[in-house]
Amino acid sequence: MPGLGTSFGRGGATTAQQDLANADCILIEGSSMAEAHPVGFRWVVKAKERGATVIHVDPRFSRTSALADLWVPIRAGGDLAFLGGLIRHVIENELYFREYVVHYTNAPVLLRDDFRDTEDIHSDVDAGGLPEGFFSGWDPGRNAYDPASWRYEGEDAGHPRKDPTLLDPRCVFQVLRRHFARYTPEMVERVAGIPPDLFHRVADALAAASGPEKTAAICYAVGWTQHSKGVQIIRAAAILQLLLGNIGRPGGGILALRGHASIQGSTDIPTLYDILPGYLPMPWAGRGESTLAGWLARHRKATGGWSRLEAYAVSLLKAYYGARATAANDWGWGWLPRVTRDHSHFSYWTEMADGGVDGLFIMGQNPSVGAQNARLQRRALARLKWLVVRDMVEIEPAVFWRADSPEVRRGELRTEEIGTEVFLMPAAGHAEKAGSFTQTQRMLQWREKAVDPPGDARSEAWFVQQLAVRLKARADASGDPADEPLRALDWWYPEDGHGEPVMEAVLAEINGWRVDPVAAPGRGGDGVADGPRGEPPPGALHALDRAGRVHHGPQVAGYADLAADGSTACGCWIYSGVYGPDGVNLANRREPRGPYGHGWGFAWPADRRILYNRASAAPDGRPWSERKRLVWWDDASRQWTGDDVPDFELDKPPDYRPPEGAAGMAAIAGDAPFINHPDGLGWIFVPEGLKDGPLPAHFEPLESPLQNYLYRQQTNPPVRWYERPDNRFAPAGDPRFPHILTTYRLTEHHTAGGMSRTLSHLVELQPELFAEISPELAAETGIANGDWITVATLRGAVEARALVTRRMRPIHAAGRTIHQVAMPFHWGPTGPSTGDVVNDLIPISGEPNVTIHESKALVCAVIPGRRPPDEEFNEWLEQALA
Numbered sequence: 075m076p077g078l079g080t081s082f083g084r085g086g087a088t089t090a091q092q093d094l095a096n097a098d099c100i101l102i103e104g105s106s107m108a109e110a111h112p113v114g115f116r117w118v119v120k121a122k123e124r125g126a127t128v129i130h131v132d133p134r135f136s137r138t139s140a141l142a143d144l145w146v147p148i149r150a151g152g153d154l155a156f157l158g159g160l161i162r163h164v165i166e167n168e169l170y171f172r173e174y175v176v177h178y179t180n181a182p183v184l185l186r187d188d189f190r191d192t193e194d195i196h197s198d199v200d201a202g203g204l205p206e207g208f209f210s211g212w213d214p215g216r217n218a219y220d221p222a223s224w225r226y227e228g229e230d231a232g233h234p235r236k237d238p239t240l241l242d243p244r245c246v247f248q249v250l251r252r253h254f255a256r257y258t259p260e261m262v263e264r265v266a267g268i269p270p271d272l273f274h275r276v277a278d279a280l281a282a283a284s285g286p287e288k289t290a291a292i293c294y295a296v297g298w299t300q301h302s303k304g305v306q307i308i309r310a311a312a313i314l315q316l317l318l319g320n321i322g323r324p325g326g327g328i329l330a331l332r333g334h335a336s337i338q339g340s341t342d343i344p345t346l347y348d349i350l351p352g353y354l355p356m357p358w359a360g361r362g363e364s365t366l367a368g369w370l371a372r373h374r375k376a377t378g379g380w381s382r383l384e385a386y387a388v389s390l391l392k393a394y395y396g397a398r399a400t401a402a403n404d405w406g407w408g409w410l411p412r413v414t415r416d417h418s419h420f421s422y423w424t425e426m427a428d429g430g431v432d433g434l435f436i437m438g439q440n441p442s443v444g445a446q447n448a449r450l451q452r453r454a455l456a457r458l459k460w461l462v463v464r465d466m467v468e469i470e471p472a473v474f475w476r477a478d479s480p481e482v483r484r485g486e487l488r489t490e491e492i493g494t495e496v497f498l499m500p501a502a503g504h505a506e507k508a509g510s511f512t513q514t515q516r517m518l519q520w521r522e523k524a525v526d527p528p529g530d531a532r533s534e535a536w537f538v539q540q541l542a543v544r545l546k547a548r549a550d551a552s553g554d555p556a557d558e559p560l561r562a563l564d565w566w567y568p569e570d571g572h573g574e575p576v577m578e579a580v581l582a583e584i585n586g587w588r589v590d591p592v593a594a595p596g597r598g599g600d601g602v603a604d605g606p607r608g609e610p611p612p613g614a615l616h617a618l619d620r621a622g623r624v625h626h627g628p629q630v631a632g633y634a635d636l637a638a639d640g641s642t643a644c645g646c647w648i649y650s651g652v653y654g655p656d657g658v659n660l661a662n663r664r665e666p667r668g669p670y671g672h673g674w675g676f677a678w679p680a681d682r683r684i685l686y687n688r689a690s691a692a693p694d695g696r697p698w699s700e701r702k703r704l705v706w707w708d709d710a711s712r713q714w715t716g717d718d719v720p721d722f723e724l725d726k727p728p729d730y731r732p733p734e735g736a737a738g739m740a741a742i743a744g745d746a747p748f749i750n751h752p753d754g755l756g757w758i759f760v761p762e763g764l765k766d767g768p769l770p771a772h773f774e775p776l777e778s779p780l781q782n783y784l785y786r787q788q789t790n791p792p793v794r795w796y797e798r799p800d801n802r803f804a805p806a807g808d809p810r811f812p813h814i815l816t817t818y819r820l821t822e823h824h825t826a827g828g829m830s831r832t833l834s835h836l837v838e839l840q841p842e843l844f845a846e847i848s849p850e851l852a853a854e855t856g857i858a859n860g861d862w863i864t865v866a867t868l869r870g871a872v873e874a875r876a877l878v879t880r881r882m883r884p885i886h887a888a889g890r891t892i893h894q895v896a897m898p899f900h901w902g903p904t905g906p907s908t909g910d911v912v913n914d915l916i917p918i919s920g921e922p923n924v925t926i927h928e929s930k931a932l933v934c935a936v937i938p939g940r941r942p943p944d945e946e947f948n949e950w951l952e953q954a955l956a
Contacts, residue, residue, distance in 0.1 A: 075341060076923045077308025078330065080763040081378065082686060083319060083750030085353060086338065089291065089327030089946070090683040092671055095120040096325030099283030099290035101276070101945075103131035103153060104298030104307070104930075108138040109821045111331050114514065115141075118293075119165045121325075127279045131156065132297070133816055134846065134896045135881040147274060149885045150816040150894060151775040151931030152266030154303060155784070157310035158257035158772060159266075160277055164317050167249050167279040171319030173922070174241075177693045177745055179316050179756040182236040182246040184227040187245075190770045191253050192785060207785025218792055224761045224768045234753070243333045246759040248311070253769050256784065265772065265783055267885035284318035286698040289326035295335060302928045304792045304921050306770035309760070315772070316756045322689030322721070322747055324704050326769045332514040333825070335504070339512030342678070343584070343646050347417040350410075352585075353952055354387055359412040366407040373411045377741035378696070378925035379750035384638040387648075392643035393583055396564030401640060405496035409559035416794070418925040420918045424796055427454035435462045437534055438502070442470035442903035446916040446927040449870050450800050456487050458494045464501045464537060470902045472498040473593045480903055481652065481910070502527035509577040510652075510661045515683070518652055519675040520662035522562050532574075539567060539575040574902040578659055586636060586644030588628040596848040629655045632680055651675045671718055685710065686756070688714070688722040688747035689729070695728035695744075722749060729745035765922040766792050775931040776919055777804050777867075779812060780888050794920030801918050802868040804933050810955050811867065811933035813851070823900035831900065831907045843874040843909035847936065848882040851893040857938050865895060869917055871951050872897075872910035873941045895934060910941075 075085025083089060094100060094117035108115045119141065123129050130142035131153075139145040148156060164170050175181045190210035196203070211220040226234035227244070240247040259270035284291040292315060298307045312321075313329055320326030332338045343351045350356055355373050357363040363372060364893050366387065374383040391405040399406035415421070423441070425431055427450055434455075441451045453475045454734040455461060463472040473479060474487075475494065481487040506527035510518045527533070542565050549557035566585075567575040632651035638641045644650050660681070666674035670683035677683050683691075687705045691697050695707025695714075705716030707728050714720035723739060728745030739749065746754025760768045773790045774782045782788045790807055797803065804811050822840040823830040830836045845865055847857065857863055864871050874897065885892045901909030916929045935955070942950040 075330065076764060077305040077354070078312065078328065080760045081309060081312035081316070081757050083748050084685060085341065086332045086678075086685070087328065088321055088685045089329055090517075090670055090677070091117050091329065092669070093324060093327070093684060094291055094293070094329065096117055096289070097121045097283070097291040098325060099127045099128050099129070099279050099729040100293065101129045101131070101280060101290065102138060102142070102498065105293055105295035105331050106132060106134070106136040106138045106426050106818060107293055107295070107331060108141055109136055109674075111514070114331065119671060127283065129276055129277075129279060133882070133885075133894050134818065135883075139857055144275060144279070144818050145296045146268055146272055147883055148883065149265070149267040149887050149892060150814050151301065151778060153298060153301075154255060154310055154770055154889070155772040156268060156273075157307065157314060158254045158770065159259060159262035159273060160280065160610060161250070161310065161314055161317065162254040162257045163277040164281060164314065165254070166364060167281075170317040170518035171285055173692070174319035174689070175247070175317060176238050176638060178747055179758050180753065181245065181250070181758050182238050182240055183246050183759075184235040184237060184242055184244045185246065185249060185759070186223055186225055186227050188223045189245075190223070192767070193255070193768070197423065197530045204784065204786045207771065207773065207782070207787030208235040208791060212791065218378070218534065219765060219767070221762055221768070227762060228270045247783060250758055250769065253771075255499070257772075261783070264888055266325055267887035274599070280314075280318065284320055287701055289320050289323050289702055290318060291320070291325060291327055291329060293329045293331055295331040296850065297930055299926055300918060300929045301931065302776050302793045302921055303766070303773055303925055304772075305505050305764065305923045306766060306790075310770040313758050316758055320785050321699070321756060322684060322686035324684070324702050326692065327633040328686065330514065333819075335513060336511035337508075338514060338516060339518075342512055342648060348413055351390060352373040352386060354390065356413050358415045359408055363412075366404045371406070374464065375752040376607060376737050378739070378754060380752070381738040385636040386633070386644070388638045388640060389586060389636045389642045389647065392589060392640060393562065393586070395562045395647040396566075396643070398464070398562045399640065405640065406562060409562050411559075416925065418920065420796055420920060420927070422803075423454055424453050424798065424918065426457055427800070428458045431458060433460045433462075435464075435466045436471050437537070440465075440469045440828055440902070442474060443911050443913065444826035444930055447801055447869050447911055447918045448911045448913040450918065452479070452481055452785045453486060456492045456494055460495045460497070462497045464534065465828055466501050466503055466531070467828050467861050468498065468904060469826070473904055478903065481943070484947050486948075499537070500529065500531040500532050501717065507533035507535065510581055512678075515677060517675045517677045518649065518661040520659060532866045535577060535580070536574045537816065539569065540573060553681055558880055578653075581659065581661065583628060583643070583651045584645035584649050586630040586642055586647075586650045588641060589643050590632060611885075614754065629653055629657075631655055648678045651680050652678075682721050683718050684721075686719050686721055686747045687716070688720065691728075692747040704710065722747065750765045766790055767914060774806065776917065776928055777811070777932040778806050779892060779933055781806055783888065792921065792922040794918065794922065794925060796918045803917055804868050808933060811935050813894070813934050813936055814892060815865065815867070815915065815932050815934035816894060816896050816930050817916070818896055820898045820900060823898065825900065827907075828904065831902075831905045834906065837907040841907060843872070843898070843912070845874040846877045846879055846882045846896040848884055848893060849878055849880065850884050851882075851936065852878040854875065854937055855938055857936070861938065862940040864939060864941045865915065866935045866937060866951065866954060867915040867932060870914035871941050871947075872912055872914055872953070874910065895936060
């Protein structure tokens, strides 16, 4: 979530779904919220009932569009040009919330003399034409930026210069103004296909709903993230909301709609290779991070929330290694693995395809259907020695070797030649296990187990617990120095009668507890006696009662209690507070109260429902308006108070000014709401933390029917292409692929379909794969509604039924008509309802910051009729695309 993290300080939704009801305008873009997030969409409906304007920007008219006041069809891939146009409109018409912008953002800060914007750099041979499209610091040899020139003027001396008049040509505001000056309504139409009159209706609605008395919210989902410039699209939205003064205020903010119950949790306590729990950066090999001190020197900030990085890191190490983590061994820092290169999903799958991976666990995922270039990923499975698949049904990765799988049918794989040993293990469903999940608004909620899982089905927690116990036993017996990190791991979790770890014990460790750094027990090889496996360490958790609840020892009350001296252990600092000293599991609360649902679950951090809510009050601490008040300074109690947990130091008055040389939170002024940034400001301009630039710039998708009309550089410069013979890309304007393809999800099916295509009632509602095309495209190609058609890209071809509908309409951009095709991606070759895999069409690629793929805008061909028989497929595809 670096788009939100670098803009505001934390990588999570800034607001709560319930707060959408307080909005005066809601812009939904990059999401069909009514279909993909129907429960949360009720708050959009509530806002509309209260008079809010709802705007939906999407290539496809959907259920969300039907309930919106304004539908804005857009060329897929044109979002950043559109948002840039809105930013320009707000600046040029002086519609920004000036007092908010001057006090709460870095708009007044001056940039260094050597910074060059994308608008400033032209080639010598084309000085009068389009800008090159690079910021200063671009190194073509490394295909990367050196961000040194992006810093503030005077920052090295500790006093960045500011111009509160916003007139200095080198202040962020004026740089921003020049940067987006060419994003006129006419340019927006040329690039994104949105007519100027429609553009102005959106711009006017957003601006009219922003200011002291009103607020507007923005909602997005993977329709923004799954682009080669996805982080910068989100950055553009953040800039717009900062200019309009909508962050940290009721009915404002940016809601990042996450696609599953715990996608937010999977980044908080990560399934990602380059961060540790709580967004602590993983140590890299060869970057001076071999010691904790070296890592801190690289990542700790002198001021702001991240000044406490050492306390968070040491507490995490104490949670990992218990008494084995001591000051003498750098708190076990040497036991952490190191990042050596790009270890992201696509990198290890392409490595797997080349025979470089021996084994793989697949849990809660179906890459054979749900992942990009799924043909490559299915073939890669045949290069493994072993594969473990855990799921509730027999999903495609478990049967890729069978005679009826696509690659075997086509002769690309031969069953008798596949050496992969596949272990299919039955998994428990969500109602068959207990634990927490973290949903789209950063809220932890507890799930009680309703029934026992059938037969041999077990939860993921059971599987990891039993695997860890066995691996640790082997490590303890091995004596191999390479196994020392595993031997050092403090794996203590109590089990129930079925071998399931007690999940409240896990949550309590995540919350954190106080430990005696000398006397606390450890586990394995340090001469300190351990209790039997399954007993909680004394001084942390004590015993289990008959109901299985954890009784507490000295749990910490929140992340402010965490220390860097080894006296606290905490599995994820941002979750600290969810299981406090009183022994109450706050994730399991079911008594909502107040306007933001406090008493139901626990929202990180510290149960704040609206982040940066100090910004809901003016610099003097009083609400901007009574209508939009949230938190405010109370002179009588000398504290911040209000309807939410203040996202600020409770006793820091609005007029507080840091003394000379102040560090940590003492360096954050009383009118600086974005406390995790070292300057306490919202970052319109990002001086550090992004790999593709400090400001958003429009680049075309990796595959596009158009040339970039804004810059000579066609695509986002540092993007990861993964180019190889089995992952080809069409060049810009390739006549073989005149149409734009975008993918989406249905309400009736769930992602790769394992949980929905096996259910007869859902199959009845959405029985087969289809492709939505406009009547105009159907007329051009001779296709009737319900006909079989084939959609082809350079990666493959799939057949589907044609859904000829006015929900898809031609886009007029760059002086031509462009047709768009929309396909859901839920089908695969197994189960009661089968169909071709739409993700066979999508290339593997990597956005520079998070390595996410681009599946919302690519090019395709639409061919009437079914694809040929399997044995003829590959030859036919090459001929069809010749």
